[in-house]
Amino acid sequence: MNDNALHTVEAQVREQAAAYCESNNVPGFVVGVHHAGEQIIVAHGTANVATGAPMLRDTGFLFGSVTKVLTTTLVLQLVDRGLLDLDSPVVKYLPDFALAVPGAADKILVRHLIGHTNGIDADLYFPDDKGRDALKAYVKGLASGCGTLFEPGEQLSYSNGGMIVAGRLLEVVTGMPFHDLLAREIYAPVGMPDSGTSAEQAILRSTAVGHFLDLETMAPKPTNMFTLPDTWGPAGGTPIGTIADLLAFGRTHLAGGVAPSGTRVLSAESTALMQQVSYDMDSPNTPPIGLGWVLYPFGDTTVLAMSGASPGGVSLLCVLPEHDLVFAAYGNNPGAIMLQDQILQWLLSEHLGVQIPKLVTEMEQDVDLAPYVGTYRSNQLRIDVSIVDGQLEERMTYEPADESQERIFTEFAGGMTSAPPQRYVPIRPGLFAPAGYPLEAFDGYLRLLLVSFHDVRDGQARFRNGGGRLTRRA
Template sequence: MSRLDEIDAWLVERLPQLLVEHRVPGAAVAVSSGGEVIDAAAGVLSTATGVEANTDSLFHIGSITKVWTTTLAMQLVDEGTLDLDAAVLTYLPEFRTSDSAAGARITVRQLMCHVSGFEGDLFSDTGTGDDCVEKHVARLTEVPQLFEPGEMFSYNNAAFNVLGRVVEVLRNRPYDECLREYLFTPLHLTHVAAGPYEAILHRAAVGHIQRDGDEPQPTPVWALERSAAPAGAMLAMRPRDLLAFVRMHTNGGAGPEGQVLSAASVKAMQQRQVELPDTGRLGDAWGLGWAIFDLPGGQVIGHDGSPIGQAAFLRVVPGRDVAVTLLTNGGNPLPLYADIFGRVLRELADVELPASPAPEGAAPPQDASRYLGTYSSSVWEITVTRDDDGRVWMRRVPKGLAIEIGKRIERVELLAWRGDTLVPATPDERGLHIPHGFIGDDGAGRARYLHIGRILRRADA
């Protein structure tokens, strides 16, 4: 029995038990090694209907879509119609942020690796028409420019909607149609949906949310706005089809009937563009679309996704021809991810999955004066204070989209971790202790930014 066969047998036996342990309603997994693919599924697609998940079920892949959007753009690079180092204005003359001078310097490459500098968590409902992405990009004129383009990393959803719009303009067709014509069709994908009208033709999962220890309940909506499709609002598929896309990337860009992407573009996407601060699970560096993880045993690329009430995970070890994806629809998916990916990567690729950041043995920072104050973005306002005992506290108030998806006001203690990076004493609803990095200087010896994967700028004088 091969190692892949052993993983297959283990998944068939263990996956249903793991879902119960972690209160995940339903999940589907696929693993590829040496060109062979195995998959498994368990649980239900919705606790309201009781429809069982199977290996052909569609789950949202969320922000993993960003790798697909980057691939569409790199195809245009191959054709000579897109220059990564050209300003976005070259292709979208109407593109603006609140800082027009900085916005004029943003390049296509910077969109792909989250260093464009403008705030990225803007989600706006601009309707369901084919012009929705165009209208969304037009609303970015008031979005704050947090830092100079290229200066640092800050995860940016809106940047990928801009990139999707560049693809639309150069292809002269909507983003959905670009996906179908340039990726779905040449890769022979059969269980994939660019939106709800296609998803309804399959067994599609519904997201679930839970509050205060309650059982997961179906979300009231299936997806975010269509205008955010290039960033990850819509794309859904079965795990096996996601790995067919990955197979093209590990096979030098070749698809079933020829090149889908050049080998040069495949390589370029996996090259480091920017190093990341301590952000927990986002990675150690970012390429073009891909996150890059420096793990014990080798380099891994991948991406995660967090659509409404669902969670998606993808890791690829190109040098070992191994890939694994897990698609879930709620509950507590992170321990499930750790159980499955830990075993698969260890046994098939000799790669160890690192432990998540944790505050064991940590204490309050000795001098917190640099960190105190209020930091703000379009989705969070975070105020850091120190009590009479010297303990440091974070009060996090949701705004905008965070309110819409059910986030609540929280007060959590922050403990010393690494240098100017602190970790919460208690985990969030996903079970994560997200590192909070205090970076830069506001001219008065205080941190200018709070980095939690996304940048929040100091809001107090």
């Protein structure tokens, strides 16, 4: 990348960030691009409105679910060393692993954990344990409280539970706590000097906090909860770092497993395996998945991506092997995901010259809505689908298992326990768009807003898919 092109990217990103944050009440945003040996980082706004601390280029933030790619990298490191076999049952290494459905855990392979095809129904299971035994407590709790959504390998559903079980598996095989393993095997060799795994570490340096909109004043207010419990570490609850650190990790995957420092972190074979399609639902709202990475098709270009929600914040890491580019961003309000999508599409179309085809080109008018009506459930989540004025209407309700779960989820969601009803219009049988959105809104990362229904039997869909997550007909 020549200096002029780099200057253009920096100026454009700075302009987009300032305009979006100003008009959408996002307090702060930090973004980085590495392309062809050159790198820029742009910071805008405020890291914490309570203190007025500015968002800086080296301000830390919660990685959220971007951590899942780090966890997957740790698993593949053990495969490289001959300590794990992807096609062995998890219980071979983790005999205590069980689910509420007898025998169900025995069928889950190591590969299913990191490929989101395990079927563990635990997406909103938040046990509030701390310290070295947090993941052990999480796995123990699965046996009494969490069942299955589908047979392993039968479907694809974004899985926090699978990644957390993978984290516990890492602990048992290596004899090291997950956080220590992450620091030793990822942070150090990759070159992520400003990354940590706790609020205690984060407070020693500049760190952003998430914000939610105050519905009375419409002003952003800081979250009441900085991180999710330690039990969610491997899925993204606790790791914290900077844009430069995430770019270094992305560059490691860009370079076939070799870190910017020259240290080999992962074999070329395992790095490539993570980037290969391991499951494809063949539905526009759910991109194919590799191991750890989600594989977003933008025309002929594949974007390896993972986004990460944290309490009041959202991060994104994208690696484009075909274009030698890494993109990382964080905004300290959930609405920043729209800005991340906007910048990603600008980088693709304007900077790289990638043609982004329309994902949805037309809507079918006469789609039978009856097969999709009903109640769908997953762990502590209920979705009621009905027909109202010729459109599908969904009502989503959180049903907490206990007071502890309710407290954690409510704080994570900024005080909301149910969403207002949402209407959907048919694109084609089994695929729906939220009413009122322009069709081009779904060309990029926000294709996750589309809803699909799957496995229609006897005139009824068995599964609903929203945001890559399945709920099953009750």
